[in-house]
Amino acid sequence: MEPLDEKWGAVVLAAGKGTRMHSPKPKVLMEMLGEPMLAYVLDTLEPLFSSRIFVVVGHEAESVRTRFEDRSCTFVHQAEQLGTGHALQAAWDDLAAAGIEKLLVINGDTPLVTTRDVASFVERGANAHLAFLTVSLLDPGAFGHVVRQEGRVRAIIEARDYDRDTYGPATGEINAGLYCMNMRSVEPLLGKLTAENAGGEYYITDLVGHGLEAGLQVEGVPAAAARTSGDGDVLRLLGINSPRELVRAETHLRESIVDALLGAGALLRSPEQLRVGPHVVVEPGAEIVGPCEIYGRSVIESRARVESHCVVTESRVEKGAVIHSFSHLQGAHVGPMCSVGPYARLRPGAILQEKAKVGNFVEVKKATLGPGAKASHLTYLGDAEIGADVNIGAGTITCNYDGKRKHVTRIEHDVFVGSNTALVAPVTVGAHALIAAGSVITQDVPENALAVARSRQTVLKNRGNRPDDEAS
Known part of the structure; x- marks a missing residue:
């Protein structure tokens, strides 16, 4: 697969603790078939982005750096884990200094996403100022809900903030957590992110609303257009948040x-x-x-x-x-x-x-x-x-x-x-x-x-009477 132009870079969000994994390890170091999840993500990105990969680390940052010290990626430290939007802010100066103009953002807990998935998504979303991958699920669960009006994206609303009276019935279309963005167009939006939400965090998903308000071209790219493997399992495009999901993903990978x-x-x-x-x-x-x-x-x-x-x-x-x-x-x-x-x-x-x-x-x-x-x-x-x-x-x-x-x-x-x-x-x-x-x-x-290095054998011909012999 052909690598992307050098103006492209990738940011991997890998700073979270992963509380629901119930493990002292950072979530991205949880293993599938002997390899940490982050290794799969880096393997996916390297053919396209080469060394232009920036990994945002926070919780147990040094253990993540040490585990991947042989990789050519750049690590960015997020001292406080205040959300995905804050992670992007933490990496922004390094990206700009590296001359990156177009950016892919991906979560570090998506080990089943393939290089072909990423390449196809980038191709479809490259012309938008901001694009994100969407997946349609029967049960959208805790994922960010995509709100559309007349087919066009209007917002991404986190599940805990979703109000049916305001946004209408949920359609099941959710945000898969992959983004393409033009850095020059998106940069003015970063300062508009706030933590005024139920989670008290700075969400990268809020860039969608701010981008629309600024008149930018914002696209939600359906997974069917981004996926080329043909297996129909859209769940492999989503992040892993629990032991159950980790085992399910590992089982899928093992079988393949x-x-x-x-x-x-x-x-x-x-x-x-x-x-x-x-x-x-x-x-x-x-x-x-x-x-x-x-x-x-x-x-x-x-x-x-x-x-x-x-x-x-x-x-x-x-x-x-x-x-x-x-x-x-x-x-x-x-x-x-x-x-x-x-x-x-x-x-x-x-x-x-x-x-x-x-x-x-x-x-x-x-x-x-x-x-x-x-x-x-x-x-x-x-x-x-x-x-x-x-x-x-x-x-x-x-x-x-x-x-x-x-x-x-x-x-x-x-x-x-x-x-x-x-x-x-x-x-x-x-x-x-x-x-x-x-x-x-x-x-x-x-x-x-x-x-021969042993003591000479000694044989005593008469063992003498044993105590039990005398007793008998």
């Missing part, structure tokens, strides 16, 4: 993602039990069995298989690899033809090279297993470099932390580590070495050596 992956050739069993994030790549020919969760920018390559009850986040699973049930991967890279689990945990920095194996109840963190290396059960491998064809016996741990610093364990190729071994880092085990079971290795082991 899973359906698209199935259509592209991925084999998804029990698809109704799969949760796949919007940035996940599942290649045609990959197989995933629900229930399963895959988030972040994870990649599941063709011919890889992820079995049920797995959680995969920010990880790559290459061709032919199998992730067995009840395994957790976070920040891991699983090479081709590898086997993981069941009940394995791969933490950030875990790298399995071709045909490596991590079995049940094995945890790997910031460690590389070379080609054909295996740790089949009951093992912890942290801060380790493990060579090709190494065998790690059950119960082995790398003791990588001395209470202050992390240290590295290096195991060269073709080493056999016996069961119940502790490798106290920093330590290196040379190629082809053998570590006897039950050893605590605190010094380097040369190539081709046998290391």
